[in-house]
Amino acid sequence: MNVITPHLPRALIAEDEPVLAEALQTELAALWPELTIAEIAHDGASALAGLLARQPDIAFLDIRMPGMSGVEVAEAMLEDWPDGGRPPPAIVFVTAYDAHAVDAFELHATDYLLKPVSRDRLERTVARLRRHLNTAPDHDASLEDLGRRLGPLLAQLQPSRHPPPQPPLRQITAAVGNSVRLITVDDVVYLQATDKYVNVVTATSEALVRVSLNSLMARLDTRFAQIHRGTVVNLDQVASAERDENGRLSLVLRQRRERLAVSRLYTHLFKPM
């Protein structure tokens, strides 16, 4: 897997404040002349698109960005990263302040920077990144490693992803035309987040409800598990988990024909005992 090609490192900077993005670019140019800045993104969605399109070696991700946070960008990147090919970039999170996050960064991020970034601190980050790139990271190992790191970071930095548990729902109410349908939670096979809605899928029907997947998830019991950033499945409805030739995991359902993709972040749920 280790194809050693002499190749100049490339980085992507995701930072919504233009002055700060430019400053980081300038200071990196002084400290690490051979590093190319492949792209500067000013919001979460374009950062994700840029990462997947350009596949840089390094990503500087600001935590607070419009659209998606830096950690969510990393999560989506991990889930959508193409099989084979290049390993995912080393991620350096950048934040002005996150009271409880520094410990999490310390443990789970490749590196992190606190704004304002001093020259000394940036120098140490550059040294660490150079060492990291020299070890020529393996594609699969890097993805697995990133998956292991991101879980705790998401839990720590995205409290909205883990709202306090509430009394479990018995029914989900969905507006269908002029009437409201009551869907018993037991009948739900899976939930799929779309743009502003959640699609509630049973064996025989689908219905859209206008809530966020996270807030709905908080009201479901332990039969329901997240398997992708946009999918929650009822484990009672899962027949088997199967791996394709690329090692991607998908779920075969008891009462539906379609298969559900399991993201790299959640494959550990389906390991044999």
Added chain:
Amino acid sequence: MAHAGRTFLKPLLTVGATTVALCTGLAVVLATLVPAMGGFVITWVHAVAIGLAAQVFTRGGLHAIWRDRQPHPAGLIALCLAGMAAAVWTGAHLAGLVLGIPIDWLTRDTEGIRLPALLATLAGTTVLTGIGWVRNHTAHLRLLAELEQTRAAAAARLADEAQLRLLRAQLEPHMLFNTLATLRALIGQNPARAQDMLDRIVSFMRATLDGSRTDILSVKDEFNVLDDYLGLMAIRLGSRLSYRLLPAETALHLPMPALLLQPLIENAVRHGIEPAPAGGHIEVRADIDAAEADGAEGPRLRIAVSDTGVGFEEELDHAAALTTRPALRPSAPVARPTGNGFGLDAVRARLGAAYGDQATLNVTSPWPPSAHGGTLIELALPIRALDAAPATASSVRR
């Protein structure tokens, strides 16, 4: 229950004791001046009986007719006269019963007792009613003063809270460190802009600290603070934030609660512009509205804060849970969720404390109505009430 009984009994005993004391005095005078009365004991029993009966009739009547409302003066006099007549008749019969003597003086006034007795009753009732009225009136005045003091204290407390919130906003770590990071970057990139930014930081911080010494700012000064804040944010957000401040010339000198608009602007930036990848535009206007449509309340200071950011149409569910004060007549019961726990509710509370129900705050989102996002917040503050508010507050303190 025992406590309620006691509080009910105590004023009753006080009234009884006052009445007996006053009637005793009257009896002494009457027995000395009019020997035909038949001595002190007979006079005293009559006086006390009539006096207590008068209290029962007038107070009972007062309670039965007006309950807790303020009685009409003419009605009060009529009640006293009727109560007195009834009291003389009842009291005389009661005294006759107690003493075992005939009450023929009521019908046949041979000894000339009737006139002095009636005069004495009249004097006694007048004095008693007078005492009661004076006490009620002073209690009423004291209550008014206390009410005014509470209102002034609440307004002062809310101004303090607004102050504290602003200080916290300045020191909010994200705002602070991001601002410092931008400043550090600009020192290298563009020293002139770095200086401009530092000037704004200093000016904004000074305004915040000065705000703690005054509850009222002119529209002009208030808009200067907004300009400093928005200027800082515009440097940070670059092309994603543009803004315009448009206070009308005629409104510049008008007073308004200090830093009232700051939380609204902060909301517009944090929850309107920052989450929108394309950014947006913020506009703040102030002018005088001479003809108020729904009442002759005089001219009003009208302030409109609008942004073209995310809007909170998507947060309707969340906002429905937020309470809105009916006195402030919100046009739509929606409120942008406030990350720091302040925001709209705090502004409403301050308006209520400064103006009672005279001020209005309306929120419209999306704005304009055909758009997907955007928010308009309109405030209308009575100009006259604003001038009067600090005067009454200080007169109470004096």
